[in-house]
Amino acid sequence: xxxxxxxxxxxxxxxxxxxxxxxxxxxxxxxxxxxxxxxxxxxxxxxxxxxxxxxxxxxxxxxxxxxxxxxxxxxxxxxxxxxxxxxxxxxxxxxxxxxxxxxxxxx
Amino acid sequence: xxxxxxxxxxxxxxxxxxxxxxxxxxxxxxxxxxxxxxxxxxxxxxxxxxxxxxxxxxxxxxxxxxxxxxxxxxxxxxxxxxxxxxxxxxxxxxxxxxxxxxxxxxxxxxxxxxxxxxx
Numbered sequence: 001x002x003x004x005x006x007x008x009x010x011x012x013x014x015x016x017x018x019x020x021x022x023x024x025x026x027x028x029x030x031x032x033x034x035x036x037x038x039x040x041x042x043x044x045x046x047x048x049x050x051x052x053x054x055x056x057x058x059x060x061x062x063x064x065x066x067x068x069x070x071x072x073x074x075x076x077x078x079x080x081x082x083x084x085x086x087x088x089x090x091x092x093x094x095x096x097x098x099x100x101x102x103x104x105x106x107x
Numbered sequence: 108x109x110x111x112x113x114x115x116x117x118x119x120x121x122x123x124x125x126x127x128x129x130x131x132x133x134x135x136x137x138x139x140x141x142x143x144x145x146x147x148x149x150x151x152x153x154x155x156x157x158x159x160x161x162x163x164x165x166x167x168x169x170x171x172x173x174x175x176x177x178x179x180x181x182x183x184x185x186x187x188x189x190x191x192x193x194x195x196x197x198x199x200x201x202x203x204x205x206x207x208x209x210x211x212x213x214x215x216x217x218x219x220x221x222x223x224x225x226x
Contacts (some may be wrong), residue, residue: 001170019163034212036154043203044154049212062111087154091211095169096156 002026002090006099014107017078023088024058032092033071035064037084038057038101044087048073080106109133110144111204118223119194125222129187129204136182137162140209145178147200148219149165155200159207160187161199194224 003026012028013019031051036044046055048064051071061076077094083106088099115127126195129143144159158178161168168176177190187204201221209210 032211036213043205043216044213045213045216046212049208050210050212055212055214089154089156089213094159094167095171096159096211098154098156100153 002029002093002097003096004090004097004099005089006088006102009100010105012107013078015078015080017050019075019078019104021073021086021088023066023069023073023099023103025069025090027093028068029090029092031067033064033066034063034091035073036087036089037082038087038105039084042065047086078106082106084086086106088103109206110204110213111215113217113220115202115220115222117221119222119223121195121226122153123194125189125194125198127189127191127202127204127220127222129189129217131185131187131204134206134215136160136180136185136187138205140207142207143180144205144213145187145189146203146205146213148203149200150169152200157191157202158189163178178215179216184202194199196224197223198222 005024033051035048038044052064085101113132142161145157160178180191195211201219204217206215208214
């Protein structure tokens with residue numbers, strides 16, 4: 001199985017800040033990397049697919065980059081509604097695997 | 108509008124078999140690269156992919172759970188069923204049904220159904 005490791009596990013930032021979350025794969029996954037946002041009690045919501053493509057309806061302050069083993073989700077100007085847990089997921093090979101999550105608090 | 112909705116028991120006893128049904132609308136399972144999958148999330152923990160089925164009946168399973176899982180589809184009813192045998196308290200989780208798009212992202216999710224395994 002491909003292991004996905006996110007960092008940091010949690011972070012706190014202020015409205016308007018720029019934040020980055022990193023996801024590292026245990027082997028190369030090309031650009032088969034997806035990012036999700038999950039709010040408490042809700043299903044995850046797809047933000048970014050194939051590393052850098054913005055899902056329809058997702059605000060443009062969210063962006064993704066990377067290839068191979070290292071990937072980054074960037075939120076350019078934090079908004080209060082961005083408080084959530086963020087997960088990366090590789091779709092390079094079965095079994096699909098997720099990172100452990102990054103909990104973001106917006107102060 | 109694309110929707111998926113999970114249904115099934117909220118409580119099962121250890122060693123019992125869990126049957127969950129996903130009823131979907133707004134898309135066809137026959138589209139290229141499109142599948143329906145199941146993902147679960149134990150309380151306070153990360154997401155875990157379980158199984159996936161495509162329109163051509165190709166089925167994929169998590170290797171760690173493969174011996175306990177069966178995924179099937181009823182195209183006429185727009186339903187996908189997940190069967191998990193020999194349930195254990197460690198299987199307590201919210202189970203999500205989700206659409207897998209081409210390139211492997213899960214773009215539409217059901218609301219999830221919480222399943223508790225307890226005697």
